[in-house]
Amino acid sequence: MATKEYAGKLLELDADGNLKNISDWNEDIAKAIAVEEEIPALTERHWAVINYMRKEYSEKGDAPSIRKLTKESGVDTKELYSLFPKGPAKKAARIAGLPKPKGCI
Amino acid sequence: MNEPIKKVSIIVSKGTLDGIYPGLIMANGARMEGIEATLFFTFFGLHAVIDKKMDKIKVATVGNPAMCVPSAMGPGLPTWMGAIPGMSWFATGMMKKEMEKLDIPPVREFITMIHDAGCEIYGCKATVDMFHLSKKDFCPEVDDVISVGQFYEKSAGAQIIFT
Numbered sequence: 519m520a521t522k523e524y525a526g527k528l529l530e531l532d533a534d535g536n537l538k539n540i541s542d543w544n545e546d547i548a549k550a551i552a553v554e555e556e557i558p559a560l561t562e563r564h565w566a567v568i569n570y571m572r573k574e575y576s577e578k579g580d581a582p583s584i585r586k587l588t589k590e591s592g593v594d595t596k597e598l599y600s601l602f603p604k605g606p607a608k609k610a611a612r613i614a615g616l617p618k619p620k621g622c623i
Numbered sequence: 624m625n626e627p628i629k630k631v632s633i634i635v636s637k638g639t640l641d642g643i644y645p646g647l648i649m650a651n652g653a654r655m656e657g658i659e660a661t662l663f664f665t666f667f668g669l670h671a672v673i674d675k676k677m678d679k680i681k682v683a684t685v686g687n688p689a690m691c692v693p694s695a696m697g698p699g700l701p702t703w704m705g706a707i708p709g710m711s712w713f714a715t716g717m718m719k720k721e722m723e724k725l726d727i728p729p730v731r732e733f734i735t736m737i738h739d740a741g742c743e744i745y746g747c748k749a750t751v752d753m754f755h756l757s758k759k760d761f762c763p764e765v766d767d768v769i770s771v772g773q774f775y776e777k778s779a780g781a782q783i784i785f786t
Binding site for chain 2: 544583585586595603605606621
């Protein structure tokens, strides 16, 4: 099992490199993962996406589609891609401490 | 480990619902994964980006032996039944309802979403000339009408996918 230290805690990771246990997550860990994803500072807009994704995951058991995310989080497609360049859904899920999204849309 | 795909260039050549969506889903999926994407619409595929046609895309119920009712594992729809007026409209409605459940957007919304995601969208010059179309017939997301030569230039370093 792969493990890695984030924000001073040794955490278990899944095969995609995402947190294995959602309950391990906290805001400092999110910041540390974000740096690894080449996002040096998380703004209020990043948090809007991350918090929405965590809420959706806790209710539905999977990360939301990009369409749902842009409609309900208040962050539109263009902004989402500029906040999380090179793979918004995948990166935001990883920073939010969730597994890689399963959906195709 | 194999080199990850960095760029895709997707050609959409068919104007039916099932001809258009795979290309759109692949283009959107590429952008979601951080892969550069270009969409090139040619022949009847252009209907996906013609302003007056894109909201009326239908599934073909004639000449489609895989067409089954009421769902994919049901019996095949006989060709003559597929030709009954309204059949294509009905089948399209059924399919769209299933797609909405999966959060797959209608064509117009999908094209906007894909373009906002940074995918470039082009129309094929040969078809535009043949169908007597011009840039103003297209939705605003179409970046340009280009020749096959320009298409290959823009596809430099990309995997080309024909649908």
